Amino acid sequence: xxxxxxxxxxxxGEIAEAIHMRAYRxxxxxxxxxxxxxxxxxxxxxxxxxxxxxxxxxxxHVPNRGYRVAQLDxxxxxxxxxxxxxLETAAVAEIVARMDEATIAKLKELAARFGAAVSAGTHMEQxxxxxxxxxxxxxxxxxxxxxEMIWSLRDRSRGSAVxxxxxxxSLLQSDRDHIAMIAALEVRDTAGLTRLIAxxxxxxxx
Amino acid sequence: xxxxxxxxxxxxGEIAEAIHMRAYRxxxxxxxxxxxxxxxxxxxxxxxxxxxxxxxxxxxHVPNRGYRVAQLDxxxxxxxxxxxxxLETAAVAEIVARMDEATIAKLKELAARFGAAVSAGTHMEQxxxxxxxxxxxxxxxxxxxxxEMIWSLRDRSRGSAVxxxxxxxSLLQSDRDHIAMIAALEVRDTAGLTRLIAxxxxxxxx
DNA sequence: TGCAACATAATTGGCGCCAATTATACCGCC
DNA sequence: GGCGGTATAATTGGCGCCAATTATGTTGCA
Numbered sequence: 001x002x003x004x005x006x007x008x009x010x011x012x013g014e015i016a017e018a019i020h021m022r023a024y025r026x027x028x029x030x031x032x033x034x035x036x037x038x039x040x041x042x043x044x045x046x047x048x049x050x051x052x053x054x055x056x057x058x059x060x061h062v063p064n065r066g067y068r069v070a071q072l073d074x075x076x077x078x079x080x081x082x083x084x085x086x087l088e089t090a091a092v093a094e095i096v097a098r099m100d101e102a103t104i105a106k107l108k109e110l111a112a113r114f115g116a117a118v119s120a121g122t123h124m125e126q127x128x129x130x131x132x133x134x135x136x137x138x139x140x141x142x143x144x145x146x147x148e149m150i151w152s153l154r155d156r157s158r159g160s161a162v163x164x165x166x167x168x169x170s171l172l173q174s175d176r177d178h179i180a181m182i183a184a185l186e187v188r189d190t191a192g193l194t195r196l197i198a199x200x201x202x203x204x205x206x
Numbered sequence: 207x208x209x210x211x212x213x214x215x216x217x218x219g220e221i222a223e224a225i226h227m228r229a230y231r232x233x234x235x236x237x238x239x240x241x242x243x244x245x246x247x248x249x250x251x252x253x254x255x256x257x258x259x260x261x262x263x264x265x266x267h268v269p270n271r272g273y274r275v276a277q278l279d280x281x282x283x284x285x286x287x288x289x290x291x292x293l294e295t296a297a298v299a300e301i302v303a304r305m306d307e308a309t310i311a312k313l314k315e316l317a318a319r320f321g322a323a324v325s326a327g328t329h330m331e332q333x334x335x336x337x338x339x340x341x342x343x344x345x346x347x348x349x350x351x352x353x354e355m356i357w358s359l360r361d362r363s364r365g366s367a368v369x370x371x372x373x374x375x376s377l378l379q380s381d382r383d384h385i386a387m388i389a390a391l392e393v394r395d396t397a398g399l400t401r402l403i404a405x406x407x408x409x410x411x412x
Numbered sequence: 413t414g415c416a417a418c419a420t421a422a423t424t425g426g427c428g429c430c431a432a433t434t435a436t437a438c439c440g441c442c
Numbered sequence: 443g444g445c446g447g448t449a450t451a452a453t454t455g456g457c458g459c460c461a462a463t464t465a466t467g468t469t470g471c472a
Contacts, residue, residue: 031422031423032423032424033422033423047425064424064425065423065424066423
C-alpha cells in the first residue's frame, strides 16, 4: 500500500529526522533507491525532499554523484556556534520578560521527562523531548523569525565531527543544563541565563 | 537557441533578482508558463527554482494554485527587522576589528559609485552596487554563516508593504548612510557604527 | 603481481506527458 | 438585469522513462 497524500511535503522532515537520528552519518551518501523503499515514496518525492534539504544545508549535493549528509569542517562548525550564541543569547532578554508560570510548569515537565528518557528511553524519545523543550523555551521570545533561525542553525549543527549524543555523559549534562536554565529563568536572572546558554553552546553544540 | 547548462541552478537566483527588482510585486502570482518563456527555461527547471525560493521564504506556495511573491504582514516584518538588528549589530564588533585600508578603499569606491548611480543610473545598477557594498562590508566579519543569514534576511525584507526603493529620497538617504558607515568604520567607532546600522534597519529596512 | 584499459552494472538526473484542479466565460433561469 | 450553475479553457503538479554519468568488475599485458 502506498497511502500517502499529506506526507508529500513531510518527507524532507522525515529524512532530516533520520539524519538527525544518525541513521545516516555525516559524509554518507544517500541513495535515492534506498530512500524510495525506506520511506515508501516515489523517486520524484525523494528528489524534491533531497533538494529541499540541500537548500537548507542539511545535506550536500554533488552533480552526477548524488546527495550526502553534510560534513562540517571545524571552521564552519565554529562559525555556526558563534552565530548560535549571538541569536540565542539575544533571545534571552525577551524570554525572561515574557515568561509566565504556565510555561515554567511546562518546561519543568519536559525537563523531568527528558531526565527519565535519559535513563530509560530510546534515542528517539530523548531527541524528541529535548527538541520540544527547546522549542517551548525559544518560542517564548515572541519573534518567530528569530526562533526559526535558531532552529535552522541547531539542525545544521548535527553534521559536526564532534558526536554530541554518543556518550551518556553528555545526555546527563544536557539534563543538568535544562534544570539550571529553568532555575535561572524562574528568578529572572537574565545575565545568568545568558551565560548558561553561551557556555552550553560553546561546550559541544547542543 | 537554448544554450543552458550552468544556468540550471542559477535560475532561482535570476527569479529572485527579478522579484527583488519588483518585476513581480508582493502577492503577485508567478505563472510557470510565463517564467519558462521569460527565462527560456524548461518547466522542470522553473519548478525547481520556485521550490527553492519557497524554501527560502522568498515566495509562497499554495497547492493547486501556484507560487506567489511573499507578502509580509507588519508583524513578520517587525520580527525580521528585529532579527536583522541582532545579527548585523553583532557583526559590527568583528568588522571593526578586521577592517583594513584596502577594504575601506573598496567601500569608498562602491559608495561613490552608488552615489553616482542614484542620480544617473538604472534601477538595477543601484541595487547591484548597493548589494556589493553590503556584501563587502559584512564579509569583513569573518563568519560566513553569520554573513549568509544576514543576506538571507535582507532578501526576505523585500516583500514588505513599505516600498523601500520607490522614492528618490530614500536612495539619497542610503547614500548618506553608506558614507556615515565608512566614516565610523575608519575611526573604529564601534558604538557609533552599531547605532547607525540599527537605526538604518529600523527606519525602513534597507 | 600490479596496473591500465575496457566492458558491464548501478545510479543519477533531465524532461515531457497527461490527469487533477482551479479559473473563466457563457447561458439559461428566476 | 442579476445570479447560479454548467461547460470550457488555462494552469498546476504527479510521475516514469531513458539517456548521461559514474562506479565496479574483469581481462590482458608488462
